[in-house]
Amino acid sequence: MGRSPCCDKVGLKKGPWTPEEDQKLLAYIEEHGHGSWRALPAKAGLQRCGKSCRLRWTNYLRPDIKRGKFTLQEEQTIIQLHALLGNRWSAIATHLPKRTDNEIKNYWNTHLKKRLVKMGIDPVTHKPKNDTLLSNDGQSKYAANLSHMAQWESARLEAEARLVRQSKLRSNSFQNSIFASQEFTTTSPSSPLNKPVVGPPRCLDVLKAWNGIWTKPMNEITASGSATISVTGLDLEESPTSTLGYFDQNAPHISTPGINGGNSTVLFEFVGNSSGSSEGRIMNNEESEEDWKGFGNSSTGQLPEYKDGINENSVSFTSGLQDLTMPMDNTWTAESLRSNADQISPRNFVETFTDLLLSSNSGDGGLSENCTESDNGGEGGNASENCEDSKNYWNSIFNLVNNSSPSDSAMF
DNA sequence: AACTTCTGCAACCGCATTCCG
DNA sequence: CCGGAATGCGGTTGCAGAAGT
Numbered sequence: 001m002g003r004s005p006c007c008d009k010v011g012l013k014k015g016p017w018t019p020e021e022d023q024k025l026l027a028y029i030e031e032h033g034h035g036s037w038r039a040l041p042a043k044a045g046l047q048r049c050g051k052s053c054r055l056r057w058t059n060y061l062r063p064d065i066k067r068g069k070f071t072l073q074e075e076q077t078i079i080q081l082h083a084l085l086g087n088r089w090s091a092i093a094t095h096l097p098k099r100t101d102n103e104i105k106n107y108w109n110t111h112l113k114k115r116l117v118k119m120g121i122d123p124v125t126h127k128p129k130n131d132t133l134l135s136n137d138g139q140s141k142y143a144a145n146l147s148h149m150a151q152w153e154s155a156r157l158e159a160e161a162r163l164v165r166q167s168k169l170r171s172n173s174f175q176n177s178i179f180a181s182q183e184f185t186t187t188s189p190s191s192p193l194n195k196p197v198v199g200p201p202r203c204l205d206v207l208k209a210w211n212g213i214w215t216k217p218m219n220e221i222t223a224s225g226s227a228t229i230s231v232t233g234l235d236l237e238e239s240p241t242s243t244l245g246y247f248d249q250n251a252p253h254i255s256t257p258g259i260n261g262g263n264s265t266v267l268f269e270f271v272g273n274s275s276g277s278s279e280g281r282i283m284n285n286e287e288s289e290e291d292w293k294g295f296g297n298s299s300t301g302q303l304p305e306y307k308d309g310i311n312e313n314s315v316s317f318t319s320g321l322q323d324l325t326m327p328m329d330n331t332w333t334a335e336s337l338r339s340n341a342d343q344i345s346p347r348n349f350v351e352t353f354t355d356l357l358l359s360s361n362s363g364d365g366g367l368s369e370n371c372t373e374s375d376n377g378g379e380g381g382n383a384s385e386n387c388e389d390s391k392n393y394w395n396s397i398f399n400l401v402n403n404s405s406p407s408d409s410a411m412f
Numbered sequence: 413a414a415c416t417t418c419t420g421c422a423a424c425c426g427c428a429t430t431c432c433g
Numbered sequence: 434c435c436g437g438a439a440t441g442c443g444g445t446t447g448c449a450g451a452a453g454t
Contacts, residue, residue: 014423014424015422015423015424016422017422017423051425052423055423056422056423059422059423060422060423102421102422102423103421103422106421106422109420110419110420110421111420
């Protein structure tokens with residue numbers, strides 16, 4: 001509540017830190033720890049406010065900070081996490097342990113954002129600015145819903161972590177019972193809850209599914225009439241804050257008819273328009289429409305339907321090509337979704353989008369031939385090397401989330 | 413060489429959240 | 434529960450050096 005008055009004091013130095021000041025701060029913290037930041041400047045003999053000292057320490061002097069150029073891997077991580085989390089730099093920074101949130105923020109604003117803009121990709125939504133082509137077939141809205149859900153779920157996770165933290169503070173024994181009943185813990189480096197992780201958090205199923213759906217080939221996502229995916233077996237009862245509901249009257253939509261039951265059902269329903277040939281495409285304002293023809297790659301315009309059987313153990317889809325049945329035991333994983341989808345077509349929208357996005361490292365933003373096997377307009381480009389380096393944009397989001405140690409993050 | 417513009421980054425500002433008496 | 438203090442966080446600013454003219 002309220003703003004700290006510590007920096008309002010007159011006579012305190014502002015601006016760049018001198019080496020002498022750095023040395024004083026460093027020496028003091030090494031010997032005593034920072035303790036109260038407010039009291040630190042006087043004790044350390046600095047004419048600075050505590051806030052300034054804290055900032056200098058966390059952003060510059062801390063020994064576990066990696067400085068210098070960001071690696072490609074780090075760039076990818078930032079882009080991916082930003083797509084998932086938005087401008088939540090501290091959350092992003094937890095996945096880049098040696099980078100500060102300030103550094104990541106600066107790098108995003110000075111490099112990555114510009115790169116995306118240059119690509120014609122909205123750095124906020126991570127979608128092509130001209131999204132109308134996608135929205136024709138419902139894919140864009142569906143993806144937006146999933147994105148919304150993933151972001152919502154990440155926020156929920158934070159709230160859940162907070163709740164657990166509070167519980168722990170109140171009672172260790174009570175906390176133990178919480179962890180006994182949950183399959184995961186959420187921790188951060190500074191969290192008192194650095195407990196071993198047992199299995200993935202259930203709620204990651206949403207993120208996984210998000211990715212899994214995204215990696216489904218575009219020509220299978222394009223909706224005709226009504227398409228319904230229902231998932232039975234996501235037991236969110238253990239999560240006191242779970243309300244995985246999202247409803248939009250404008251189809252496509254996602255709804256959760258029974259979240260509180262022990263056998264909750266999460267119903268994903270997307271109802272696309274029924275235009276006959278909704279080939280999946282997106283447009284880049286620097287690329288001709290032809291360049292994007294590879295997306296979807298649905299030469300027939302045959303539109304699949306997902307509306308089949310659901311029971312407690314599985315969910316079934318019928319596409320125009322083959323039936324898919326996915327197990328619905330404890331976990332609803334993207335692998336199960338993806339592996340089935342991959343049986344139909346190895347090519348998908350995600351890869352192409354990622355290739356395009358990250359190939360912008362080359363500066364020309366072109367799709368290389370290695371980036372797409374589609375019949376693009378032959379603009380080719382020279383981004384093949386970058387394509388080698390930078391594949392699977394959304395797959396990487398999934399992998400990142402999946403592989404990330406919860407001990408690294410308060411989020412997951 | 414001088415000047416202007418651009419770029420990158422450290423640091424600041426102020427709101428939000430958490431802590432604690 | 435309340436309210437002040439402490440801390441966290443994200444947006445923004447200002448400056449130094451690089452690049453361009």
